[in-house]
Amino acid sequence: MTRKEFKPHIACLKALQGQDGIAEDEKYTLRLAIRALEKQCPQPPVFKDKDGNIDMQNGELQCPSCGSRGIIGCKYCPHCGQRIDWSGEEEE
Template identity: 40%
Template sequence: MDEKKVREVIEDFKEIVLMSSAMGFDITSGQCDLIIEALEKQLPRKPNFEGDGYAPNGTFVYDTWICPSCEGYYEVDYDDYVYCPQCGQKLDWSE
């Protein structure tokens, strides 16, 4: 799904929720929030990085990337995912 389309769907859904509430329909905000959160996870976000290339004892390289949504930690050299395995956030690995 392309990023522009996802952004449009999120905005359209927010408007539908507002209009439905104004018309008296009983929409649980918790359900709507979950739907919006799931859609937003399809928008790529850059992971954060931590580490300086060395383990505390200086014997091997140990760097981590951190999911921008759930803050899960993964090893840079071993854990290369398109989506975070913990929360499903789409990741943007571009420079």
């Protein structure tokens, strides 16, 4: 699935989470499901310099979620599990 395809599913879970009458344990379960879907939603790696600023020329490839630097060639970040999109294409 693409990021665009994940968006309505995540939005639906967030809407459920905000409804009245949802028990705290159900809200917790929804938060876990949202987090899991967000991790499966492919995100492109980011180039950041030592100060954390985006720098396409001098920066290092990092995980967009946790900032881990050991992601080159990985489908998922080995530190946080974020799915990495290596296609180089930006989605709207």
